[in-house]
Amino acid sequence: MKQFIVRRVGYSLLSLFLLSVTIFLFVRVTGDPTTLLVEPGASPEDIENMRQQFGLDRPIWVQYWLFATSFVTGDLGQSFYYRTPVLELYFQRLPNSLQLAAVAMVLSLLIGIPSGILAAVRVGGFWDSAGKTFSLLGLSLPQFWVGLVLILFFSVYLGWLPSSGSGGILHLLMPAFTLGWYFAAAHMRLTRSSMLEVLDSEYVKLARLKGLPEALVIGKHALKNALIPVITLAGINLVVMINVAVVVETVFAWPGIGRLLYEGITFRDFPVVQCVVVLGGSMIIVVNLLVDILYAYIDPRIRLES
Amino acid sequence: MTVTTTPLAAAAAAPAARTLKLWRLEGFPLIPALILLFIAFVAIFADFLAPYDPQIGSLARRFRPPAWEAGGSMAHLLGTDHVGRDVLSRLIFGARVSMVVGLTAVLVAGGIGTLLGILSGYLGGWVDQVIMRVVDAWLALPALTFAIFLAAIVGPSELNIIVILGGVYWTRYARVVRGEVLSLKQREFVRLAVVAGCSKALIMRRHILPNVINSAIVLATLMLGVVIVTEASLSFLGVGVPPPKPAWGLMMADGKKGLMVGYWWLTVFPGICIMLMVLSANLLGDWLRVKLDPQLRQL
Amino acid sequence: MANKLLSLENLSAHYVSQQGTRVVRAVDEVTLSLDAGETLGIVGESGSGKSTLALTILRLLPKAARIVGGRIMFEGEDLVDKPEAEMRRVRGKRIAMILQDPMASLNPLFTIGDQVGEPLRVHEGASRSSAWQRAIDLIKSVRIASPQTRVAQFPHEMSGGMRQRIVGAIGMSCEPRLLIADEPTTSLDLTIQAQYLDLLRELQRAHGLALIFITHNLGIVAKMCDQLAVMYAGRVVEQGPVSRVFSRPLHPYTKALLGSIPRMTEEREQLTAIDGQPPDLANLPAGCSFAARCPAAFARCQVEAPPAFTVEPGRSARCWLVAPAVHASIDQTIPLSRSAAS
Numbered sequence: 001m002k003q004f005i006v007r008r009v010g011y012s013l014l015s016l017f018l019l020s021v022t023i024f025l026f027v028r029v030t031g032d033p034t035t036l037l038v039e040p041g042a043s044p045e046d047i048e049n050m051r052q053q054f055g056l057d058r059p060i061w062v063q064y065w066l067f068a069t070s071f072v073t074g075d076l077g078q079s080f081y082y083r084t085p086v087l088e089l090y091f092q093r094l095p096n097s098l099q100l101a102a103v104a105m106v107l108s109l110l111i112g113i114p115s116g117i118l119a120a121v122r123v124g125g126f127w128d129s130a131g132k133t134f135s136l137l138g139l140s141l142p143q144f145w146v147g148l149v150l151i152l153f154f155s156v157y158l159g160w161l162p163s164s165g166s167g168g169i170l171h172l173l174m175p176a177f178t179l180g181w182y183f184a185a186a187h188m189r190l191t192r193s194s195m196l197e198v199l200d201s202e203y204v205k206l207a208r209l210k211g212l213p214e215a216l217v218i219g220k221h222a223l224k225n226a227l228i229p230v231i232t233l234a235g236i237n238l239v240v241m242i243n244v245a246v247v248v249e250t251v252f253a254w255p256g257i258g259r260l261l262y263e264g265i266t267f268r269d270f271p272v273v274q275c276v277v278v279l280g281g282s283m284i285i286v287v288n289l290l291v292d293i294l295y296a297y298i299d300p301r302i303r304l305e306s
Numbered sequence: 307m308t309v310t311t312t313p314l315a316a317a318a319a320a321p322a323a324r325t326l327k328l329w330r331l332e333g334f335p336l337i338p339a340l341i342l343l344f345i346a347f348v349a350i351f352a353d354f355l356a357p358y359d360p361q362i363g364s365l366a367r368r369f370r371p372p373a374w375e376a377g378g379s380m381a382h383l384l385g386t387d388h389v390g391r392d393v394l395s396r397l398i399f400g401a402r403v404s405m406v407v408g409l410t411a412v413l414v415a416g417g418i419g420t421l422l423g424i425l426s427g428y429l430g431g432w433v434d435q436v437i438m439r440v441v442d443a444w445l446a447l448p449a450l451t452f453a454i455f456l457a458a459i460v461g462p463s464e465l466n467i468i469v470i471l472g473g474v475y476w477t478r479y480a481r482v483v484r485g486e487v488l489s490l491k492q493r494e495f496v497r498l499a500v501v502a503g504c505s506k507a508l509i510m511r512r513h514i515l516p517n518v519i520n521s522a523i524v525l526a527t528l529m530l531g532v533v534i535v536t537e538a539s540l541s542f543l544g545v546g547v548p549p550p551k552p553a554w555g556l557m558m559a560d561g562k563k564g565l566m567v568g569y570w571w572l573t574v575f576p577g578i579c580i581m582l583m584v585l586s587a588n589l590l591g592d593w594l595r596v597k598l599d600p601q602l603r604q605l
Numbered sequence: 606m607a608n609k610l611l612s613l614e615n616l617s618a619h620y621v622s623q624q625g626t627r628v629v630r631a632v633d634e635v636t637l638s639l640d641a642g643e644t645l646g647i648v649g650e651s652g653s654g655k656s657t658l659a660l661t662i663l664r665l666l667p668k669a670a671r672i673v674g675g676r677i678m679f680e681g682e683d684l685v686d687k688p689e690a691e692m693r694r695v696r697g698k699r700i701a702m703i704l705q706d707p708m709a710s711l712n713p714l715f716t717i718g719d720q721v722g723e724p725l726r727v728h729e730g731a732s733r734s735s736a737w738q739r740a741i742d743l744i745k746s747v748r749i750a751s752p753q754t755r756v757a758q759f760p761h762e763m764s765g766g767m768r769q770r771i772v773g774a775i776g777m778s779c780e781p782r783l784l785i786a787d788e789p790t791t792s793l794d795l796t797i798q799a800q801y802l803d804l805l806r807e808l809q810r811a812h813g814l815a816l817i818f819i820t821h822n823l824g825i826v827a828k829m830c831d832q833l834a835v836m837y838a839g840r841v842v843e844q845g846p847v848s849r850v851f852s853r854p855l856h857p858y859t860k861a862l863l864g865s866i867p868r869m870t871e872e873r874e875q876l877t878a879i880d881g882q883p884p885d886l887a888n889l890p891a892g893c894s895f896a897a898r899c900p901a902a903f904a905r906c907q908v909e910a911p912p913a914f915t916v917e918p919g920r921s922a923r924c925w926l927v928a929p930a931v932h933a934s935i936d937q938t939i940p941l942s943r944s945a946a947s
Contacts, residue, residue, distance in 0.1 A: 014443075015442055015443040015446060019443045019444075019447065030460055036459065136589070137585075140535075140581065140584045140588050141581055142580055142581075144538075144539060144542050144558065145558065145580065148561075148573045148577065149574070151565060152574075156566060156570075243447075243451050244448045244451065246543065247539050251562070265543065268458075270458065276451075277451055277452070277455040281446050281451075285446045
């Protein structure tokens with residue numbers, strides 16, 4: 001087990017490294033650092049200062065070293081627009097995104113898991129077809145369209161829900177639903193296929209042969225096994241949700257990091273963009289690591305394998 | 307060398323022949339296929355089909371509703387936008403943008419991904435390690451975020467978007483193709499070719515490639531929907547295909563301004579177009595996946 | 606008939622395709638019976654319907670299949686029409702079943718104790734703690750050392766032989782009257798097989814258990830079983846006491862099966878295999894299903910399927926060759942060569 005953890009952590013560190021290299025290279029090599037890293041309208045002295053600071057005239061590995069160390073020490077630059085350290089901005093907004101993602105995740109699981117189970121247990125029946133349709137729509141409709149249509153209905157026509165900003169529950173409903181919609185479909189799909197596989201297994205057959213009531217067969221024997229991959233995916237998806245919420249947060253003007261990213265690209269505030277992307281990717285790598293380790297604890301097969 | 311490889315090449319060619327005459331197979335999703343063909347048709351003949359120039363509008367005629375609503379007219383069947391441009395014409399030309407960007411990006415991603423997947427899977431060793439580690443690291447970043455990042459750096463233009471989307475999505479191809487190649491490596495005809503002394507490049511080109519084409523095609527159809535949604539999202543956020551070129555996502559972003567006062571047609575129509583195209587691509591891809599290669603069911 | 610534990614009368618179970626066009630006669634007109642404490646061996650090749658028969662008795666057929674005729678008389682009750690809720694009280698409690706692959710039969714996420722005690726909690730309302738205690742006793746009864754430790758372990762921590770004993774313990778937990786074992790030793794090592802069979806015999810004697818042993822291995826039948834039923838293409842083609850069937854097989858299929866076993870005492874140049882393939886159960890031929898592969902087939906065999914003829918009390922075979930009036934029949938004198946029937 002220890003070996004497994006060490007290996008897995010090493011692997012994540014490598015991924016983090018590669019990610020940072022990628023981001024670094026893209027900025028330095030394909031973009032034009034002088035325009036990206038300095039505010040628009042900066043004076044020649046400012047530009048010169050920036051060149052010094054980032055070592056733009058020095059060898060590339062020195063530049064990378066400067067880049068990496070600045071990140072590790074927490075200096076991700078300053079936002080041109082807000083004139084505050086980017087990291088500060090990020091952590092200011094992060095709780096809002098977390099809140100949105102959490103609610104969206106709960107919604108997606110509440111919708112996705114039961115419908116997946118129902119579709120599997122009643123394979124080929126009405127619920128299965130309904131589920132398949134739902135999953136197709138969920139995975140095909142772009143988020144911003146779902147969001148805009150919801151606004152059209154609930155804000156413009158019915159006037160029930162506010163169309164933007166954050167505040168109470170009412171503000172949270174539509175964005176959370178829009179964000180969760182796609183993932184509900186994904187979770188439903190996975191629950192269904194996982195459940196079908198498990199229902200076909202020998203131990204479920206034996207559970208029936210033991211004369212267990214069907215509710216126990218499905219609720220105890222089948223479910224726990226079937227949900228393992230779903231929970232794993234959900235854990236990772238929570239963090240993915242935070243990062244892909246950029247569209248939803250823009251449509252609903254929700255003040256999270258997605259909206260921060262949007263502001264960054266609209267106002268050409270590159271340090272903000274870079275920060276959101278780097279932290280976003282790192283977050284996902286770390287969560288993947290944690291989920292893998294947690295998985296190893298839960299599944300007794302792996303736990304004792306060392 | 308030719309004598310020994312010809313029968314093997316014939317054996318390898320057989321699976322590719324299976325892909326012909328698809329529409330005769332049962333369960334063929336006719337409507338989605340027709341929709342896609344229709345969109346392609348519209349995209350190609352946009353110049354002849356659109357009643358107006360999509361980029362020129364008259365401020366006097368802004369925010370006209372569709373023909374069947376009060377205030378609308380047959381002159382602008384689906385209404386006009388905030389600068390008076392005809393929505394129908396913009397939708398038609400937008401089809402061209404979506405088709406071109408979507409198909410090209412998928413081809414680019416598919417090309418790079420298949421190539422690297424084959425190299426990675428067949429050559430193994432450090433090539434495999436390097437490619438796969440990069441793939442894993444890149445896959446950690448959600449496609450949209452990555453695309454936004456790249457668009458922020460290189461600036462938006464139609465060509466840039468295609469390259470960006472290709473650069474973001476190749477990783478998914480590489481993974482799948484590599485898996486296929488790994489199992490192909492164990493098959494008899496490949497081993498025979500190795501024993502016969504064929505060069506690695508030859509084997510990869512004549513034996514491996516034709517056999518992974520099936521999966522690549524299935525993945526391509528599935529990816530088309532995803533790519534189009536991403537492109538629309540990028541346009542919506544303002545970093546996609548730049549104005550005044552009509553992109554459906556961009557139309558929806560513009561339309562948002564009028565949404566609160568009830569100008570619904572600017573949002574709903576482009577949305578329907580995107581939805582139809584993506585749904586059709588997904589249905590076609592799902593069907594293809596089941597028909598062409600049962601191994602891909604877990605995709 | 607009254608004191609038979611289990612009596613199957615003309616039992617048939619068919620798979621019907623969704624459109625109703627394809628009918629697979631997986632189990633066809635099976636008539637068998639079993640006394641308390643007896644062991645019945647059901648022998649046949651893969652696809653002969655023996656596993657389906659077991660699932661039919663327990664009314665656990667997959668959705669596509671259903672019982673189309675016959676009765677399952679168990680302890681005087683007909684199981685065919687029993688409502689599902691009552692059937693569940695039969696399964697695991699009065700009739701238990703052991704499956705072939707012990708690793709797959711045990712749920713990897715629950716402890717051995719939990720899985721062994723489960724039937725007790727469900728059928729006898731035992732509390733968690735008492736079920737756990739009884740699980741320990743049950744594990745001991747299947748001759749597994751240190752039951753205290755084993756009870757808290759997970760399936761993957763045990764060897765294949767041990768797991769199969771656990772599956773046996775699960776089966777025995779509610780002291781059923783009948784235990785159906787579907788190829789329980791097929792996935793075990795040879796050395797373990799013998800031990801396991803001894804265990805089953807011991808359990809049988811201790812509990813007065815009736816045993817149905819489904820296998821393709823005639824050696825096991827010889828060791829374990831009192832009665833034998835040979836199945837082919839969904840039908841029972843011969844049945845009777847094991848010693849009688851072995852010493853004097855009536856049906857050509859049985860003869861071929863027995864003849865294909867190499868024996869140390871014989872001097873034979875070649876193993877005799879049975880030519881041909883079992884028939885497609887969806888397209889059974891009009892006459893006897895074995896006719897195409899039968900060395901003794903004649904005209905009538907192709908045309909009419911033979912019923913089961915009782916040769917002695919408790920001994921029958923589905924073959925025209927044992928029909929009482931056959932000797933007087935005209936068709937009988939024209940034997941067909943095998944090659945014409947491929």
